[in-house]
Amino acid sequence: MLLGVLIIAVSLAGCHPVPLSDSASKKGVGSIIGVSQANMREEWRIALIDELRDEIDKNDDIQMITTDATDSEGKQIQDIDNLIGYGIDLLIISPCGGNALREKIKEVYDSGIPVIVMDRAVEGFDYTLYIGPDDEVIGQQAGRYVADLLGEKGGKVVALSGKPASVQGEERLSGFRQIIDGQDQIELNILYPASETKDASYDVIAASKGIVESADVLFAYSDSMALGMCDAVRDMGLEGRVMIVDCDGFKGEDEGIDLVSQGRLKATVSCPIGGREAVDYAVSILKKESGVPKQVILRSNIIEKENVEESLAKINAGGDDDGRTIRVGYAQVGQESNWRLANIKSIEESASVFNVDLHMEMADQSQERQFEAIRQFIEEDVDVIVVSPVVETGWDEVLREAKAAGIPVIMSDRNVIVENPEENLTTTYLGADFTEEGRRAMRWIRDNVKSDEGGMRIMEIMGNAGASPTEERGEGFREILAENPSYYIAYSDYGDFTYEGGREAVRKYLEKNEWDIDIIYAHNDDMALGAIEELKAHGIKPDEDVKIISVDATKAAFDAMIRGELSCAVECNPMIGPQLMKAVRDLCSGKQMPFRIITDEQVFDQSNADDYIGKRRY
Ligand code: GZL
Helix, strand or coil, X not given: CCCCCCEEECCCCCCCCXXXXXXXXXXXXXXXXXXXXXXXXXXXXXXXXXXXXHHHHCCCCEEEEEEECCCCHHHHHHHHHHHHHCCCCEEEEECCCCHHHHHHHHHHHHCCCCEEEECCCCCCCCCCEEEECCHHHHHHHHHHHHHHHHCCCCEEEEEECCCCCCHHHHHHHHHHHHHHCCXXXXXXXXXXXXXXXXXXXXXXXXXXXXXXXXXXXXXXXXXXXXXXXXXXXXXXXXXXXXXXXXXXXXXXXXXXXXHHHCCCCCEEEECCCCHHHHHHHHHHHHCCCCCCCCEEECCCEEEEHHHHHHHHHHHCCCCCCCCCCEEEEEEECCCCCHHHHHHHHHHHHHHHHCCEEEEEEECCCCHHHHHHHHHHHXXXXXXXXXXXXXXXCCCHHHHHHHHHCCCCEEEEECCCCCCCHHHCCCCEEEECCHHHHHHHHHHHHHHHCCCCCCCEEEEEEECCCCCHHHHHHHHHHHHHHCCCCCEEEEEEEECCCCHHHHHHHHHHHHHHCCCCCCEEEECCHHHHHXXXXXXXXXXXXXXXXXXXXXXXXXXXXXXXXXXXXXXXXXXXXXXXXXXXXXXXXXXXXXXXXXXXXXXXXXXXECCCHHHHHCCCCC
């Protein structure tokens, strides 16, 4: 039975959600999505509910119940309990903020109800999926825009900052200053309104006539603060003389996009709200489809008066997939590890499921051969190019050639560093958070390998030099290491992610040293397993004489944990074929792509390896 979509919107403060009548509650409805909104005061939060409703309208037999926390953490917690009481199958929450909610979200997630967190991230990973912006990137985009605006001549910039700034404001201002502070020709002044509101921003600008009169650009990290600036500048008779740039770019009267259209804002860095993505993934989660990522970081866009219409059209475009066969050229790293073999298999299998004609070239870890493959794909005029870059730098020229040929590029599994992100040489990055993987490895050591008074000596066996997993797994590990001084890296060597590389690292160490290492941290399983073989050949007992931690968590790693040789495996999920092919199809249907799509991962050790090995897909 085709059920209309029953929307029960409850938004009045103090009012409980309308109880579902038995007939409408669970029987025959299918699924109920509970939406806990922090407030229904701000335009964009109302827009989020509208977006969610529009997307759910396209799905049969899904209900949506919304609640309004009126910016109260306590009420939002109560709202969540009420929604659960109505038997929701999935929770979407845009949190008020604060740790109490983080605990509540974890409680719901641990209870087995999927949780999609939107807009404001909560610390940790105790939720199903996070969809929202990267506020530091938004600030960097604004900073690059202002720096370009002022050019070589430079000028004076005044920025506002709440005191204290909200988390979102702090991240945006930090990103902004990362760019501006590096420009010698720009002088930056920060003013502190009493709060991050329109009126407080008006007051602080109006009270700073001297600084404002000599400024070239004013910057605010939210639409409401920017409106206060615009009104103050108007009343000071400076309109048109000083330029104003902001972040948010929401729709609605006197919001960022409207202020740009009116010419009162020079530009706004806008960020899609994510309602469409949230419902897409909610449906996948409810259908228990595999490959749902952990984080989707939405793309933010510079919107100026000249491109308002075009930008809005691009942000809302796409979604009508005509199902045609899509031709994809994939520049793969090679076949260096078990992880890679599972990754290749996942991608090849998904290609046929998603009607993608896949041409994959192996590069045997050579960047030059990847360049050749990409140029070949350009010749073949494929629809999309996908790259798993052997190393993270040196890609600008060949990516410009692909862009010039009108072929979009997706970075899969690993990412690149380009000279100017605003060139948009790649469309999205799909893969793991390697830095978090490195942190997890060192957190496991901290929690499971007790340090003795002499301190614990660590051998780090790294992947290939310059690869993003090598650099970032090293960074994340060192971040936690720095907090635990009784552990330290006594020896590091490259193992190139291969089994032989791991053996070689141990062999070389033993050539020059007695074995005095307490812990081995290998950037992938293959190197860890190679190291274990070499240790055993020298009579050193793995996991007894030395603890061994690796990343990937392939089946071979599980076998080694169950044999009692490998101590811990931090997961890096290679089964990204379905997500990649969904991204390819979304891209070809004209959808705006997120900045990043981060995969969902866990940590395994000998205490849980047996429980999971039967469920492993690689
Ligand atoms: C990670 C991937 C790494 C694996 C290694 O996404 O790029 O490369 O961790 C593989 O096993 O060689």
